[in-house]
Amino acid sequence: MSHVPYPRPCGDFRTTYAEDASLYKTRPAFRAAVAITLLAALMPIISWTMPAVVSTAMISNLIQIGILAIAALGLNVLVGFTGQISLGHAAFFGFGAFSSAYLVNNFSVPVLLAIPAAGIVTALVGFLFGLPAARLKGLYLAIATLAAQFILEDFFARATWFTEGYGVTADRPVLAGLSLADDRWFYYVVLFWVIISFIGVSNLRRSRDGRAFVAVRDHYLSAEIMGINLTKYRVLSFGVSSFFAGLAGALYGHFLGFVSVEAFTILLSIQFLAMIIIGGLGSVTGSLLGAAFIFMLPPTMQSFASSLAEIFPAMQQGVAYVKEMAIGLAIILFLILEPEGLIHLWRRIRASWKLFPFSH
Amino acid sequence: MTQPERMLEVEGVSLRFGGVRALNNVSFHVERGELFSIIGPNGAGKTSLLNCISGRYRPNEGSIRFRGEQLLGRSINDRARLGIGRTFQNLALFGHMSVLDNILVGRHHLLKNNVITGMLYWASGARREELAHRKRVEEIIDFLEIQHVRNEPAGTLSYGLRKRVELARAVAIEPELILLDEPMAGMNLEEKEDMARYIVDLGQEFNMTIVMIEHDMGVVVDLSDRVIVLDFGKLIAGGTPEEVMADEHVKRAYLGEEDELLHDEEAEAMPSKQPEGVGA
Ligand SMILES: Nc1ncnc2c1ncn2[C@@H]1O[C@H](COP(=O)(O)OP(=O)(O)OP(=O)(O)O)[C@@H](O)[C@H]1O
Ligand SMILES: [Mg+2]
Numbered sequence: 001m002s003h004v005p006y007p008r009p010c011g012d013f014r015t016t017y018a019e020d021a022s023l024y025k026t027r028p029a030f031r032a033a034v035a036i037t038l039l040a041a042l043m044p045i046i047s048w049t050m051p052a053v054v055s056t057a058m059i060s061n062l063i064q065i066g067i068l069a070i071a072a073l074g075l076n077v078l079v080g081f082t083g084q085i086s087l088g089h090a091a092f093f094g095f096g097a098f099s100s101a102y103l104v105n106n107f108s109v110p111v112l113l114a115i116p117a118a119g120i121v122t123a124l125v126g127f128l129f130g131l132p133a134a135r136l137k138g139l140y141l142a143i144a145t146l147a148a149q150f151i152l153e154d155f156f157a158r159a160t161w162f163t164e165g166y167g168v169t170a171d172r173p174v175l176a177g178l179s180l181a182d183d184r185w186f187y188y189v190v191l192f193w194v195i196i197s198f199i200g201v202s203n204l205r206r207s208r209d210g211r212a213f214v215a216v217r218d219h220y221l222s223a224e225i226m227g228i229n230l231t232k233y234r235v236l237s238f239g240v241s242s243f244f245a246g247l248a249g250a251l252y253g254h255f256l257g258f259v260s261v262e263a264f265t266i267l268l269s270i271q272f273l274a275m276i277i278i279g280g281l282g283s284v285t286g287s288l289l290g291a292a293f294i295f296m297l298p299p300t301m302q303s304f305a306s307s308l309a310e311i312f313p314a315m316q317q318g319v320a321y322v323k324e325m326a327i328g329l330a331i332i333l334f335l336i337l338e339p340e341g342l343i344h345l346w347r348r349i350r351a352s353w354k355l356f357p358f359s360h
Numbered sequence: 361m362t363q364p365e366r367m368l369e370v371e372g373v374s375l376r377f378g379g380v381r382a383l384n385n386v387s388f389h390v391e392r393g394e395l396f397s398i399i400g401p402n403g404a405g406k407t408s409l410l411n412c413i414s415g416r417y418r419p420n421e422g423s424i425r426f427r428g429e430q431l432l433g434r435s436i437n438d439r440a441r442l443g444i445g446r447t448f449q450n451l452a453l454f455g456h457m458s459v460l461d462n463i464l465v466g467r468h469h470l471l472k473n474n475v476i477t478g479m480l481y482w483a484s485g486a487r488r489e490e491l492a493h494r495k496r497v498e499e500i501i502d503f504l505e506i507q508h509v510r511n512e513p514a515g516t517l518s519y520g521l522r523k524r525v526e527l528a529r530a531v532a533i534e535p536e537l538i539l540l541d542e543p544m545a546g547m548n549l550e551e552k553e554d555m556a557r558y559i560v561d562l563g564q565e566f567n568m569t570i571v572m573i574e575h576d577m578g579v580v581v582d583l584s585d586r587v588i589v590l591d592f593g594k595l596i597a598g599g600t601p602e603e604v605m606a607d608e609h610v611k612r613a614y615l616g617e618e619d620e621l622l623h624d625e626e627a628e629a630m631p632s633k634q635p636e637g638v639g640a
Contacts (some may be wrong), residue, residue: 021490200479207478207486208471211457215465218454224532225414227440227469240475282456 023202024192026342029350040191044184059183062296066190067251069291070197072275073284074244079273080282081210082237083217085138088129088145089245089272091152094264096122096246097253098156098163101170111173114191115250122246123239125152130238134231149266158262167260170253190251194288197244202284204240213237214282278334280341301326365428366414366539366552367392367569373422375408375593382408383419384593390537390586395563395570397580397601400590401613406573407449409590410539413571414439426537440469445535447526449542449573455515459506459525460497462514466532467493497532504528504558520551523598527558531566540560540572544579552576556583589613 024030043062047054099184100118103109109117129148136144156163172181173189180186204210213224216233224230253259271294279290305322308313315322338345368390374384382405389514398406411417411425415436424431434442445466454462471493477484500556501510504524509517514525523543530538544552545560556579562568574580580587580603588598591613597604604610 021487021494084436203481203486204475204478207481207490208468208473209475209478211465213459214457215454215468218456219452221416221463222437222448222452222454225439225446226465227437227531229435229437230463236475276540 021206023199023206032350035194041188044187047184056183059187063183063187063190063255064252065292065295066194066286067248067255068272068275068295069288070194070251071248071288072272072279072307073197073201073247073293074241074248075272076276076279076282076284076287077213077244078237078241078341080276080280081205081213081217082234084133084234084237085142086145086148086238086241087142087266087269087273088147088149088152089241090264090266090268092122092126092242093243093249093252093268093272094156094259095125095152096249097170097241097259097264098168098249100248100250101168101253101259102162104171105168111171111254112175115173115189115193115254116247118250119243119247122249123243126242126245127235127239129234130242133238136235138259146192146266149269153261153264156264163259163261165261167258167262170257170259172254172257186255190255193247193251197247198284198288201244205284207231209236278331278341280343283341283343285346286341286343289346293342297327297330298323301330365395366390366425366573367427369423369425369428370409370413371423371425373409373412373419373424375405375412375417375419381593383412383590386422386590386593386595388588388595388598390571392536392569392570393563393567394585395572397584397587398571398573398590399575399577399580399587399604403592404590404591406590407541408593410446410541410571410573414444414539440466440533440535443534444539445530445533445537446539447523447530447541447543449545451519451522451526453514453526453529455521457514458511459514459517459528460494460501460510462525463497463500463532464490464493465526466529467497470534479548500528500531503561504531514547520547523547523551523555524558529554531562531568531613535568536570537569539624540570540574542573542575544574544576552579559583577605 022030024033040062043054044059047056047059048283060351071089075086078084078086090345096118099121100111100114103114103117104111107310129145132150133141156167159165172186174180180189201210205214212223212228212233213236214348215226215228216230216237220230223233249264275290275294277290279288280286301323302319304326305315305319308322309319366389370389371387373383373386374381384405386405386409398409400406408417412419413426413431413432415434415438419432422432426444429442431439431442439445454465457465464631467584471489473484473486473489477486481487501507504527506521506524506528509521509525514522517525523546527540527543530540540559544555546557559570559572560583563570572580572584584601586599587601587604588602589596589607589610596609596613597607
C-alpha cells in the first residue's frame, strides 16, 4: 500500500479537525458566502436610496425566491438527505400559511411569533403523515404522499373554521409598534429565516442526525446495524421537511396578505421537486439556486419569447406557446448537461476562480 | 465489566428458507477475547449464521445469547448499543458519504446530539461533542492507515480500501464483539497481510472478541484460537485449527479428498474465493 499523502486541491490548507468540520472548507468559500449574505442584506437599503438600481419588483422577487428556497431546503432534507420522496410538499407549505394566519387572526399571536409557530404545527402534521409513509418505499411512498396532498387540500376546502372555505387574510408583521408592511422591511424577516434555515440544515448535515438521514438513504441495512432506527429517522425526516415547508408557507401567506385554499396544488409540489433536482439533490446551497432558477425561468422565457416575437412578428400569436416550450426545453437541456444540478456548475465555476490567476 | 459470562452462546439455531435448511441445529459458544473463525464451503450457511446474530434473520428455532442476554427478539438497531458490530461480505458502505462521515456514523449510538441540537451546533454543544468523537475517529483512521482517503466519497475507493473503511466503521462502534464476513475476500496478498495484522490488533489492542468468516485456510489457521466448520447448514466440526484440519469429516466435506469422494456435490463444494452468494 502506498502512503503518499492525498494531494489536496490547491488552496486547501486545513490542518485541524475543527477546520475540517467547518461549514466552508476554504477561506475564500467562507468569504464568498459572507459577501453574498451582506449584499443580500443591502438590497432594501439600495432600493430605498437608489430605486433605479434595485426596484421594488426586484425586492418582491427576492422575497419569493427566499421563501421558495426555505421550502425547497426542507424538501431536500427529505428527498436529498434521506432518499424519500414527497408529492405533497405544497400541501404542508399551505398548511403553514393557514396555521400562521389562524394563530394571528384568532389568538392575536404576533405575526413574527406565529411564523415559526406555524412551522412547528406543520412539523407535527408532517410527523402524522410521515408515520405510515415511513414504512413505504419508492412508488408506494410517492402515492402515499400524493394522498397527503389531496387530503390536506380537501381539508383546506372543508375546514371553514380554519380557512373560511375559500381563504383568509394574513397581515404583515409589526415589530415594536413599527409596521413591517413595506416589502423592503418584510424582506428582512424573510432574509432572517433564510439565513437561520440554511445554517441550521448545514449544521444538521455535519452532525449526528443529518448523517443518519444520509446513511438511511445510502444503505439502510448497514445504517440499521450502526444503531440507526430506520422508522424513527424516516418519520423524523418528514417532520423536519414539514417544519421548513410550514415556516416558508407562513412567510408566503403574510407576504401575499391573503391565503387562498386553491394556491397549494400538486403543481406547486412538483415545482418544489424540480427546484431540488435542478439545484442539486442533497445540496443545501443547491436548494437556493434551484428555487431561484425555477422562479426566474418563466419571466425570463416570457421576455425571451416576446423579444423573439418583435423580431418575427409572425410569432405574435404563439408567444405563450413558445414560452411554455422554452421552459420545458430549458429544464430538459439543463438536466442533460448538468445532471448533478446547479450546485455542481457553481462548484466548477468557483474552482476555476479559486486562487485566480495562480490555480492549477 | 463483568468477566465470567460468555461473549456469545448459540444454541440449537435452525433457519429455513422455504425448503432450504440454511442452518440446522447449530450450537457453539465464543469466549471473551477469542478470535473465532467460521469456515465452510459456499452456501454452507456462514453468512446466514452471522445474520442471525446481527438480527437480520430470525432463526426458526434456538437461542442466541450475548453476554448472557437473549438477542433474539431485539431489534437490529439495538446491536450497536449492546456492543456488537459487523462488516458485510458484499460491501455495504454509504457510497456518497466521505470516508470520515462513514466512520462517524459508527459513533451514532455514542453521540447524543439530535436534530435540534445538531442544527444549533455551536450553541448547543453539538460541535464540542462532534469534535471530541472525531478525535477518536482519527485514531481509528490512523490505525487502519486510510488517512489519505479520509475525505473521499467511499463509493469511489478501490475494493481493498473499501473493505478497510468498512472495518473502520465497525470499529468506531466500539463493539465488544465484532463480526467479520470474509474480510479478505478479493484482496491481493499484500492487502491480506495488512488486514490480518489489523484483525490481530483488534483483539490485542482493542480487546475485541472476533468472529470471522474466512475462506483462506492459511489465514484461518494462523489467526484463529478456535474454528467451527459448517456444511449444508450443519456444524460438522469444531476446535483448535489443528484439530479441525485433522478431522475426517472436514477433510471429506470441506477439503474434498479425491479418493474419498462420495458425492459430486462435495466436489463442487470446494471453497472459492470470489465474494458471492446471498449477502446480508
Ligand atoms: N435471504 C435468503 N433467502 C433465501 N435463501 C437464502 C437467503 N439467505 C441465504 N439463503 C440460502 O441459505 C444458504 C446459505 O447461504 P449463506 O449465504 O449463509 O452461505 P455462506 O456460507 O455465507 O456462503 P458463501 O461462502 O458463498 O458466502 C444458501 O443455500 C442460500 O441460498
Ligand atoms: Mg457468505
